[in-house]
Amino acid sequence: MAVLVTGGAGFIGSHVVDAVLARGDEVVCIDNLNSYYDPLQKIRNIQPHLDNPKFSFFCRDVCERHKMGELFDAFKIDKVVHLAARAGVRASIESPHVYTEANVEGTVNMLELAKTHAVKNFVFASSSSAYGPRIDPVFSEATIHADCPASPYAVSKKSGEHFCHMYSNLGNIPVTALRFFSVYGPRGRPDMMPYKTAALISLGYDVPIYGDGSTKRDWTYVEDVARGVLSALDNPRPYDMFNIGNSHAVELKRLIDLIENHLGKKANRVFVPVQSGEPQFTHADISKAKTHLGWEPKTSIEEGIAKFIEWFKLQRRPPQKALELDYQTWRFK
Ligand SMILES: NC(=O)c1ccc[n+]([C@@H]2O[C@H](COP(=O)([O-])OP(=O)(O)OC[C@H]3O[C@@H](n4cnc5c(N)ncnc54)[C@H](O)[C@@H]3O)[C@@H](O)[C@H]2O)c1
Secondary structure (H helix, E strand, O other): OEEEEEOOOOHHHHHHHHHHHHOOOEEEEEEOOOOOOOHHHHHHHHHHHOOOOOEEEEEOOOOOHHHHHHHHHHOOEEEEEEOOOOOOHHHHHHOHHHHHHHHHHHHHHHHHHHHHOOOOEEEEEEEHHHHOOOOOOOEOOOOOOOOOOOOHHHHHHHHHHHHHHHHHHHOOOOEEEEEEOOEEOOOOOOOOHHHHHHHHHHHOOEEEEEOOOOOEEOOEEHHHHHHHHHHHHHOOOOEEEEEEOOOOOEEHHHHHHHHHHHHOOOOEEEEEOOOOOOOOEOOEOOHHHHHHHOOOOOOOHHHHHHHHHHHHHHHOOOOOOOOOEEOOOOEEO
C-alpha cells in the first residue's frame, strides 16, 4: 500500500513526502524535474529519502499515460496526492499551452489511472487563483462560485477541479481539491515573491514593489499546507473542495519588512505598476477545513519567514566541492 505523490520533488511536494514518510507510510514519488526552476533544487529536496526503503523516486511526466500506468501496475497505489503542475500565474500568460498540457491533460491522466486502479482517495492541488479577482473580504468555497479565473494557470486549476468533480461521480473515487493560498517556506520556489525578494536584497538589486505595496496575500506556511494535504488524504470524501490558507492577509510592504529584518539588510524599493492577472488581495475563509478536516494553520508569518530565511541563507552558501549527479540513482557523487 503506497501513496503516490506527483510533483513530489517540488516545493510543496517534498514537504508532503516528508510528512507521509514521517508517519511510516510508503511513498512513490514522481516528478519530471522540469527546468521551470533549477532541477538540482528539486533533487536536493528528495536527497534525504533516497536510502529509505519506503521511498521510491521515478523521473516521469504525468502526461506519459502508459509509463504512469506501469507504475500503478508495479506498486499497489492506495492513494494519490496530485501536485505535479506548471505553477506561476505570470509565466502562464506567456506560455498557456505548457499549462494546459501539464495541468489539464496531466490531471485527466492521473484521474483516469486512479479510476481504473480503484484508488481509495485522490487529493488534487488547486489554487486560490481559481477565485479570480474579487471584492469579497474573504474567499469562501461555500459562497463564491469562482467562475472568472484571470490567467491560463487559474483556468487550468479551475478546469482540474471540474475534472475532479466529474471523476468522483463517473469514476466512483473520492476526490478532494485543495485551494492553496500563496505557500511559502523552506525549499520555496525561486519565482515566488519571498525567494525573489530575498535574492534581490542579498545581491543589492532593486526590489520591485507592485502598486503602492498595499496588495495583500494570505501567505501560508508550507508545513501547515502539508498537514492539510494529509488531513484530506485521511478523510476521503465523495467530492469536496477546501481552502487551505493562513486566513491572515499580509501586506506586501509588511512582508518585505520581515524579509529585510531576517536578512539583516535593507531593500532598495522601486515602485512599479501592478501586473495583469494578479488580484489586489487574497484571504481564505478556512472554517470549512476546520470543521470537516480538523485542519487549521499553526505558523504565524513572523515564525514562517524566520524559518524561510534560515533555509535561504544555508542554500545560497557555495558548495564545499563541485557536485556531480548520478542520473541512475539521483545521488550526488
Ligand atoms: N506554491 C504555491 O503558492 C501554490 C499555490 C496554489 C497552488 N499550488 C499548486 O501546488 C502544486 C505544487 O506547487 P509548488 O509550489 O510546489 O510548485 P513546484 O513547481 O515546486 O512543484 C511542482 C512539481 O511538479 C513537477 N512537474 C511539473 N509538471 C510536471 C509533469 N508534467 N509531470 C511530472 N511532474 C511535473 C515539477 O518539476 C515540480 O517539481 C502545484 O499544483 C501548484 O499549482 C501552489
